[in-house]
Amino acid sequence: MYWADELAASVEGPQVVNDSKTPSGTVHVGSLRGPVILDVIARALRDRGVPTTLLYGVDDMDPMDAQALLTPDAVDHEMGRPLAHVPDQTGDCHASYARHHAQTFIDIFAGLGIHPDRYYWMSDIYPTGAMDPFIRAALERAQVVRDVYLRVSKVERPAGWLPVQAVCPSCGKVGTTIALDWDGETVRVECRPDYVTWARGCGFDGRISPFGGAAKLYWNLEWAAQWSLFGVTIEPCGKDLATAGGSRDRADAIAREVFDRAPPRNLPYEFLNIGGRKMSTSKGRGAAAHRIVEVLPPEPLRLLFLRPRPNQAIEFDPEGTDAIPRLFDELDRLAAAVAGKPYRGELPPDPERLLAFVQLDPAPPERLAEAAATYRPAFAHLALLAQIPGVDIAARVADEKGAPLAAAEEGTLAERLAAARAWLDAYAPASAVVRVHRDALPPEAAALGEDQRLFLGALALAAGEEDPHGGDAWQGLLFRVAGEAALPAGRAFGAVYLAFLGRPNGPRAGWLLASLEPGFVVGRLRLAAGWHDRARGAGQEAEA
């Protein structure tokens, strides 16, 4: 059984599925694994008739602690302030740094078929007072919290430490404050210059009421408080949090011992690594989630996350590899299998469910076969066609299908063609790129045999005499000259590709040559044939 179905089968009663994210900067592709897993769990629950609520939160009261995306003069002022209070650095009309990065990320969800029932922002929640009971409980049981930190994570807090962080009334920073001396209504707040290394406090020292948004819980407690506030029953989390003695263990213990509640069901999931290494937020082309989405349409992207089990690390290396074409191929193979068409290789367990979860819309089972059977043009082939001038791609694809494309199939074609172009532009390995060497004979042409050179020379002569126009004319000429030279077609075409592309194969040669200026073609043919001395004059003659 598919893992999400197993999870769905193991719970009772209505479920609240939750995930949240701290928008500390640009969010990369790997972070989409959580939302996709969340969505699939919700779908699996609903498919079993379990009433389900899907929540997605933004922990935007957390302190700004990464200066990479701040302008140098902003660092001193902004570091340590709540992310929701830091101005948007890109100036594109978001209310804050947090809104900018979180919204850019969230905007991807709908396109991926992920539709939480509710988004919540902690900067909205704290002022309502909804967190106050949890702040009070945490303050009352501060000693329990300290014990949990020590027992679960071997972390010892400084003397007098309380599990809340006030927003400094003077400088507005939250990362630099320590709360002390809870008297039942107020805490003493010190905004210390050296409390953390990454931000500098202003030195404020005074008493405040920690309620109504004046203070926030430390993130671990905030997490546990969210579970109580929203009644969360299932919450997956990434392995950075799920590690033994890590944040999740602390939050679980705090839920039980401070907020008197069983923690939600966990589903730890592994990361997605780009090229064998962890992704970097600030560098690395295509690592940003909103950029990958430009190259990978929703279905293959969902497949990337859903094909492996959640606890399996995903290695994804789009740079200069065939990782992206293979993802499309895997999707097509899966669809073919579900549609009852022939396929090769082994299938994952429960292919029907996997394909259903890969679909953008949760389609009823009876429509799955229909969706699976739609014609999907091969990505690698589209990438090739996209590089050949003068090809009517839609007509060619319809030809291959053997019937006119349905509207949905035309959509798939357009989507894949755009993806193929983006892939060629940003990621494709050299072997997938067809490029005419215009300036000089490709070095690879040195491998041309004498028979091939003779053929190219003969082709140049024939072309000069007949001045072929169009792909068909060129293609016919190629075959005829090859036949007259008694050269096997394979060697003849190979010679043309070497002379123009520097590679032994390529797109249909006739149409390739027809797309280039006749003078260039003839000149290049002569050059490749070894007729350097006469190339210039003959080329002019041919052009005349």
Add this chain to the structure above:
RNA sequence: GGGCCCGUAGCUCAACGGUAGAGCGGGGGACUCUUAAUCCCUAGGUUCAGGGUUCGAAUCCCUGCGGGCUCACCA
């Protein structure tokens, strides 16, 4: 040091208790108007090592070795 993941054909990976499979690469073959980036054929690998459970293990358990990520400050 703790946790998780991985170690299967040259490379990338699948199969996850029942006779080891794909893609790419490599090798062989086919083709006069043709998706020459196509089609057909071709992979014999102590499934990292050692032990255990089982009628049966790549698959489950234990140990070891190697690699990756992650936590131990914050989130």
